[in-house]
Amino acid sequence: MATPTITIDHVSFNYVTYTKQSGLRGSWHDLFHRQKSTVAAVQDVSLTVAPGEVLGLLGANGAGKTTLIKLMTGILPASAGQVRLLDDQHPFQKKPAFLQRIGVMLSQKSQLAWDLPPLDTLVLLREIYHIPHDRFDHWLAFLTEQLAVTEQLHEPVRKLSLGQRIKFELICALIHTPEILFLDEPTIGIDVSSQANIYRFLQQLNHDTQMTIILTSHNTKDIEALAQRVAVINHGQKIFDGTPNGLISRYASAATLEVVTDEPLETLPAHVTRVDETHYRVDATALATVPLDPAHILQVHRHNGSLDDILTQLFSEEAPK
Amino acid sequence: MGKIYRVLVSQSLAETLSYRLTASLTAIFGVMFYLIELVTGGVYFSFTTSIYGWTFLDYLNLITTASLVSYAYQFLFVAAHEDLTDQILSGNLDYSLLRPVNSYWFHACYRVDFPSLVTLLLTAGIEIGILLKLQPTPLNLLGYLLAVIIGVAFIFALNQIVVTLAFWVDGLTALNGVPEDLMSASARPAKIYPRLIQQVFLWLIPSLAITNVPAQFGHNHPTWLLLWMGIVTVALLAVSYVEWQRGLLKYVSAN
Amino acid sequence: MKYWQTYQNAVTTTFAYRGNLVLHLLTVGLNILMACFMWLAVYRFSGSDNIAGIGANQMIVYLIVVNVLALIFSANPIFTLSSLIRSGNLSVMLLRPINYFRQSFWTYLGQATPYLVVYGLAIGLVSPIFHQGWVYVLGSLLLLGVTYGMYFLLISLISLTSFWLIQVWPLRPVLSALFLLLGGQAFPLQILPHAWQWLTLNPFALAGNQLTLLLLGKLSQSQLWLATGTAVGWLLLAAVLLKIVWRRGIRSFEGVGG
Numbered sequence: 064m065a066t067p068t069i070t071i072d073h074v075s076f077n078y079v080t081y082t083k084q085s086g087l088r089g090s091w092h093d094l095f096h097r098q099k100s101t102v103a104a105v106q107d108v109s110l111t112v113a114p115g116e117v118l119g120l121l122g123a124n125g126a127g128k129t130t131l132i133k134l135m136t137g138i139l140p141a142s143a144g145q146v147r148l149l150d151d152q153h154p155f156q157k158k159p160a161f162l163q164r165i166g167v168m169l170s171q172k173s174q175l176a177w178d179l180p181p182l183d184t185l186v187l188l189r190e191i192y193h194i195p196h197d198r199f200d201h202w203l204a205f206l207t208e209q210l211a212v213t214e215q216l217h218e219p220v221r222k223l224s225l226g227q228r229i230k231f232e233l234i235c236a237l238i239h240t241p242e243i244l245f246l247d248e249p250t251i252g253i254d255v256s257s258q259a260n261i262y263r264f265l266q267q268l269n270h271d272t273q274m275t276i277i278l279t280s281h282n283t284k285d286i287e288a289l290a291q292r293v294a295v296i297n298h299g300q301k302i303f304d305g306t307p308n309g310l311i312s313r314y315a316s317a318a319t320l321e322v323v324t325d326e327p328l329e330t331l332p333a334h335v336t337r338v339d340e341t342h343y344r345v346d347a348t349a350l351a352t353v354p355l356d357p358a359h360i361l362q363v364h365r366h367n368g369s370l371d372d373i374l375t376q377l378f379s380e381e382a383p384k
Numbered sequence: 385m386g387k388i389y390r391v392l393v394s395q396s397l398a399e400t401l402s403y404r405l406t407a408s409l410t411a412i413f414g415v416m417f418y419l420i421e422l423v424t425g426g427v428y429f430s431f432t433t434s435i436y437g438w439t440f441l442d443y444l445n446l447i448t449t450a451s452l453v454s455y456a457y458q459f460l461f462v463a464a465h466e467d468l469t470d471q472i473l474s475g476n477l478d479y480s481l482l483r484p485v486n487s488y489w490f491h492a493c494y495r496v497d498f499p500s501l502v503t504l505l506l507t508a509g510i511e512i513g514i515l516l517k518l519q520p521t522p523l524n525l526l527g528y529l530l531a532v533i534i535g536v537a538f539i540f541a542l543n544q545i546v547v548t549l550a551f552w553v554d555g556l557t558a559l560n561g562v563p564e565d566l567m568s569a570s571a572r573p574a575k576i577y578p579r580l581i582q583q584v585f586l587w588l589i590p591s592l593a594i595t596n597v598p599a600q601f602g603h604n605h606p607t608w609l610l611l612w613m614g615i616v617t618v619a620l621l622a623v624s625y626v627e628w629q630r631g632l633l634k635y636v637s638a639n
Numbered sequence: 640m641k642y643w644q645t646y647q648n649a650v651t652t653t654f655a656y657r658g659n660l661v662l663h664l665l666t667v668g669l670n671i672l673m674a675c676f677m678w679l680a681v682y683r684f685s686g687s688d689n690i691a692g693i694g695a696n697q698m699i700v701y702l703i704v705v706n707v708l709a710l711i712f713s714a715n716p717i718f719t720l721s722s723l724i725r726s727g728n729l730s731v732m733l734l735r736p737i738n739y740f741r742q743s744f745w746t747y748l749g750q751a752t753p754y755l756v757v758y759g760l761a762i763g764l765v766s767p768i769f770h771q772g773w774v775y776v777l778g779s780l781l782l783l784g785v786t787y788g789m790y791f792l793l794i795s796l797i798s799l800t801s802f803w804l805i806q807v808w809p810l811r812p813v814l815s816a817l818f819l820l821l822g823g824q825a826f827p828l829q830i831l832p833h834a835w836q837w838l839t840l841n842p843f844a845l846a847g848n849q850l851t852l853l854l855l856g857k858l859s860q861s862q863l864w865l866a867t868g869t870a871v872g873w874l875l876l877a878a879v880l881l882k883i884v885w886r887r888g889i890r891s892f893e894g895v896g897g
Contacts, residue, residue: 078637138481139636159484167482174479178399187395190388191485219402406806413812420816424825428677431685558662565666569673576680581672 068243068275069112069135074144076105076130104130106299107144115273117265119280119290119307121370123378127299128279132245135277136167149242163192166241168232170248175220181231182216185238192239199238206234209264226257233261237268246278250285262288283370297378307370314373319366320345324359388485393496396463400498407499414455414503421447421571436575443573445518446599448511449528450571453535453594454564455504461540463495465547469560472550477635488628492544515602524601527610531598534613538594539567541620548624551631570595590616641737642745649749660753667706674702674825691830697855698827704761704851705824710754712790712822712846714797714814716743721801724892733889740795740881747791758854767856778863779853785870790846792877799881802888823848840869 079101105127112118122128133139134146137154148154151161175184189199207213210230215223223231229249236244250258266289269276280286286293286307293310295303303310322335322343331337332354334346344366345353353363400407425447429440438446468491471477480487520528542563549559570591574582577592585592586609593609600607653660675698682688682695693701720743723729732739748755762768768779797814801807819825822843829852831838839848849866852858858866 133478133636136482138478157481157484162482162484165482167479169478172476172478176395176399178402179395183391183395183398187388187391188483190391191483406809409809413809413816416812416816420819420825423820427826427830428681430830431681431687431690435680435684555656556658556662558659558666562662562666565669569669572673572677573680576676578676 066114067111068114068116068149069110069277070145070147071108071110071131071135072145072147074105074108074134074141074146075103076127076134076139077101077103077142103299105134105296108296108299108301109144110294110301110304112275112277114275115269117269117276117278117289117291119278119286119293120296121280121283121286121293121374122296123281123374126296126378128296129247130299131296132167132169132247132277132279136165136245137161163239164242165245166236166239166243167245168236168247168249170251173228173232174235175228175231177221178219180217180219181212181223181234184220184231184235188235188238194239202240203234203238206237209267210234211260226253229253230257230261240272241274243275243277246276248280248282249278250280250282258284265289281374283374287370295374295377302377310373311365311370314376315365318346318348320347320353321362321364321366322353322355322360323362324355325361326359328355328359385485385489388490389493392493396496397498399495410497410499411502414458414500415506418451418503418507421451436573438573441514441517442599442603445511445514445602446573446595447571448507448514449532449598449602450567450595451507452504452511453532453539453598454567455500455507456532456536457539457543458500459497459504460536461492461496461543462500463497464492465543465560467491467494469547469550472547472631472635473554475635477632481632481636487632488625492540518603520602520604524604524606527601527606528598531594531601531610531613534610534617535594535598537621538590538613538617539563541617541624542566544624545620545627548627548631551634566591567594587612642741645742646745646749649746650752653750653753667710671703671706674706675699678702691827692857693827693829693855697857700761700765700855701827701851704758704854705822705827705847707754707757707761708847708850709815709818709822709824711751711758711787712794712818713747713750714794714811715750716747716791716794717798717801717807717810719743719746720795720798721804721807724801729892743795744791747794762854766854768853771856775860775863778860778867782853782863782867782870783850785867785874786845786850789842789870789874789877792874792881793842796877796881796884799884799888802891817843818847822846823851827852840866842870842873845870845873 079099108127108131110118120128120131130139134141135148135154137146137148137157140155145152146154148161149164151158154161175181185199185203188194189196194202203216204213207216210233212227212230212234215227215231220228220231233246233249236246250261262285265276268274269289276289278285278289290307292305293303293307294301295310303313305313321338322345324341324343327340328335328337328343331343334349335354336344336346338344341361343355345355353360422444425440425443428435429443433439435443471480471491477487480490483490515525515528543560546559546563549556553559566589570585572595574586574592574596577585582592586596587593590609590613593613597607597609597613601610678698679695682690682698688694690698720729723732768776797810798807800810821828821838821841823839824847828835828839828844828848838844845866849858853863853866
């Protein structure tokens with residue numbers, strides 16, 4: 064294996080919160096004796112990412128995946144352990160040469176100027192990242208065409224739809240052709256066709272340029288569409304690292320199959336129970352083949368076999384001690 | 385940085401043009417308050433020809449210079465400071481940390497306020513007329529210009545310090561108006577104030593020096609206070625820079 | 640009484656943002672200080688202790704009081720109504736069994752209460768009003784009440800422009816400029832030449848200039864009645880216009896909202 068693009072070595076991140084007391088007396092008390100408590104947002108996580116890999120970070124809200132992204136991009140300093148990106152040992156120092164090589168898109172934050180067309184923000188980024196004019200024009204034309212937003216380039220941002228805005232946020236993150244792209248919840252709140260457009264584009268980008276992509280999402284469709292590898296973060300700890308299918312085969316209940324048929328079965332074979340009219344559950348422990356006529360089967364999948372099911376199950380579990 | 389600033393200025397202009405009505409109203413109000421100052425000054429001097437050695441023309445020079453300094457600050461920085469307050473309060477600074485530019489200067493220069501340019505040019509025009517009458521020597525004129533520049537930097541530093549406090553204090557919106565009020569209360573001859581107030585605002589927080597020193601150079605009364613103003617301003621700029629770095633640390637850890 | 644709660648809420652809110660309140664008072668104090676010292680210098684160099692019938696000490700009281708009055712006569716109802724209209728929440732307000740303007744009045748009173756207490760104390764403690772006989776005292780109270788109501792109706796009337804204007808923030812600097820110049824906040828209007836004396840009867844001057852002179856005991860009986868009469872006139876005018884314009888405004892609001 065080539066030298067990893069990203070190496071995270073036993074990294075932890077703690078932050079301090081203060082508990083507030085209520086009322087005037089409480090505020091007065093807080094002024095002098097505040098109740099400190101340390102929260103571990105990320106605990107002893109190790110991870111490597113190879114060049115050109117697409118890694119999905121999965122986790123519930125507050126699981127620590129955004130914190131992990133912020134540690135990698137150098138927004139936050141690690142409390143313990145080492146983060147190494149490209150050949151930079153200290154992302155937190157934010158050396159310009161390092162920042163030139165990464166692109167970041169954060170959900171719920173915007174870098175587009177609200178009253179101006181997206182082009183203006185992009186021109187500003189061109190100057191910030193010292194992008195030669197001809198390269199900028201070429202690359203921008205390509206990006207807007209791929210994401211189907213060429214016409215919106217000159218419209219004020221406040222008049223764009225959410226999907227178009229997100230696409231321009233993505234273009235902002237890509238305009239300086241970074242080697243590593245970080246996407247935090249890239250498709251939150253946008254419609255299915257825009258999502259599909261973004262997936263197709265990112266896959267092609269990864270294929271053509273070998274750009275390393277790290278994305279977080281709680282939308283499992285993002286992960287299924289893009290990620291070659293997933294890491295699951297729960298309560299600040301990494302609980303799984305492997306392929307999406309590996310995740311499914313690890314956690315899905317192997318012994319039970321869900322089968323949907325095109326019409327109701329007249330007789331129920333052994334080990335098959337009816338869920339509703341055309342939906343059956345097959346207990347596979349005792350069987351070598353599915354005891355149903357393949358001509359009538361619409362769908363077969365493992366019980367608890369979708370990523371959504373698995374994640375719901377995983378994230379509802381208690382924090383590992 | 386020069387190229388980036390050019391882009392930022394042209395974006396500010398584009399924004400101003402998309403809010404033409406607001407922009408023209410802001411310009412009109414700027415002129416209006418300057419005129420009220422003028423009328424009030426006229427009333428003062430209708431009862432006496434000189435106050436602590438300041439004639440009406442000297443007084444005019446003082447309030448016009450004070451307006452000039454304020455409007456120059458407003459033109460160059462006020463829109464950026466308003467934007468920065470919003471960005472801090474809405475927690476939208478992450479991208480600033482990720483760009484390979486100095487975030488302090490980037491945010492300080494993020495926008496210029498074109499409506500203030502109208503009032504700035506107007507007061508500059510009037511001030512040129514006043515200076516032509518007052519006839520400062522070339523050296524004093526140089527002192528005047530230097531004092532004006534230091535004044536703009538002083539108001540910038542004061543506002544930057546107050547705006548950046550939003551990293552730690554929230555809900556204290558009235559704080560942002562304090563520098564402006566301080567400067568407008570300082571647009572009077574220092575000598576009208578009791579000795580203690582004079583000392584505090586000439587030396588400790590030299591807001592009175594910022595308005596009085598250039599005016600004094602204008603009517604050929606040079607003063608070494610200029611040097612002190614410069615030192616304090618540099619110190620305040622340094623404080624605001626350190627405060628910004630600390631604020632960013634606080635910002636990322638509070639996320 | 641159903642508006643009592645409204646009043647209480649307004650008072651409580653004012654004190655909840657006490658940090659802002661203190662800073663606000665501080666800057667007002669700064670402005671008063673500046674105006675006072677400037678006038679003291681003017682007195683000193685003019686060589687006379689009487690400018691348009693006002694002595695140096697009285698001028699200081701004048702400046703303090705007129706600035707407190709500027710706080711009492713705020714323009715807040717304009718921005719409240721505007722945000723109700725912009726957010727569409729006005730329809731919700733209209734469904735409640737209350738009169739919008741009565742409620743607004745109690746809020747207005749609640750927000751001004753801290754300053755009204757200061758003004759009241761000043762009248763009670765330092766004003767020579769009470770040495771001038773009960774007719775004058777009653778007249779003064781009448782002038783106070785009428786002027787307060789008049790100014791509230793005037794501001795409410797101006798607030799109705801929110802039905803048609805998209806942005807109302809420019810009204811704030813305009814009103815504070817009007818109060819500065821026409822209300823006598825920058826200088827007492829008495830010092831203007833005689834030909835300009837009619838200015839003292841404009842609504843802003845009644846609220847600022849005249850109420851301050853009243854506290855100083857500088858209003859003669861006839862001036863008192865003139866001021867009260869004019870205030871009643873402005874009050875009636877504002878009330879009538881308010882009624883007419885409110886009806887039109889509501890129609891245009893429902894036309895848009897419907």
